[in-house]
Amino acid sequence: MGLKGLYIEARIRADLDELWARTQEPSQHQRWDLRFTEIDYLPRGEGEPQRFRYATRVLPFLTVAGTGVSAGERERPDGTRTSALRFSSAHPLSLLAEGSGYWRYVPDGDGVRFLTGYDYRPRWGAFGALADRLVLRPLMGWATAWSFDRLRLWLERGITPERALLNWLAELTVRALVIAFACTGLGLGSALRLLGPFAASTAYLCPLLLTVAICLALFKAPLARTPAARRCLRAPSTRVRAPRLLHTLENPR
Numbered sequence: 001m002g003l004k005g006l007y008i009e010a011r012i013r014a015d016l017d018e019l020w021a022r023t024q025e026p027s028q029h030q031r032w033d034l035r036f037t038e039i040d041y042l043p044r045g046e047g048e049p050q051r052f053r054y055a056t057r058v059l060p061f062l063t064v065a066g067t068g069v070s071a072g073e074r075e076r077p078d079g080t081r082t083s084a085l086r087f088s089s090a091h092p093l094s095l096l097a098e099g100s101g102y103w104r105y106v107p108d109g110d111g112v113r114f115l116t117g118y119d120y121r122p123r124w125g126a127f128g129a130l131a132d133r134l135v136l137r138p139l140m141g142w143a144t145a146w147s148f149d150r151l152r153l154w155l156e157r158g159i160t161p162e163r164a165l166l167n168w169l170a171e172l173t174v175r176a177l178v179i180a181f182a183c184t185g186l187g188l189g190s191a192l193r194l195l196g197p198f199a200a201s202t203a204y205l206c207p208l209l210l211t212v213a214i215c216l217a218l219f220k221a222p223l224a225r226t227p228a229a230r231r232c233l234r235a236p237s238t239r240v241r242a243p244r245l246l247h248t249l250e251n252p253r
Contacts, residue, residue, distance in 0.1 A: 005120070007234065008115065010115075011111055012111055013155075026039040038054065052067065070085040085102070096123075100118065103115070171223055
């Protein structure tokens with residue numbers, strides 16, 4: 001396992017201190033991050049790194065929990081900040097066994113480049129490795145990117161994470177209805193009625209119109225107030241090394 005796995009980057013026009021607070025405070029973090037239902041700091045002694053507990057509700061009656069340790073670096077000459085962590089779950093139903101990652105905050109003009117790199121080890125042997133490659137890893141990448149854009153909308157436009165989720169569900173519902181409508185006889189009948197007296201001579205246009213409607217529903221860019229994973233970078237433009245802070249967590253003395 002190494003930090004060659006998932007990479008997500010979003011540019012957010014916001015104050016660095018505000019972005020840091022929304023991502024480092026558990027009560028704020030759990031509001032926008034789709035991957036977690038609960039995040040809580042655990043008690044720590046003087047000089048010890050901060051430990052935390054996280055939980056994800058997989059089903060209404062099933063919650064998978066784990067623990068982690070994090071450290072933050074708040075001062076750098078160039079203004080960059082870094083937060084690194086390690087995490088693990090002993091829950092037998094958690095495909096994710098253990099992992100490590102970092103968040104980096106890079107001042108960039110009137111905003112901040114907010115990026116993450118992380119990787120993890122799946123459990124359940126060969127079956128787990130296959131399930132991770134086909135399902136979990138693509139899902140985790142999408143959920144991280146979607147959540148980063150949800151955070152961006154909160155900071156840039158004042159759209160709360162709860163409202164952003166409703167916007168996304170509403171747009172998804174409309175797109176699904178358009179596709180369902182276009183793929184049934186209702187869609188064809190409605191198209192013919194719209195053509196009115198020209199229906200007989202222009203009926204050949206109906207399949208084309210319905211195909212256009214389906215393509216728009218599938219591929220049209222999301223609305224500006226709807227979070228979308230596609231707005232985030234999924235690979236670094238330049239080589240990004242894991243921060244020294246992460247190596248300290250992975251190899252404690």
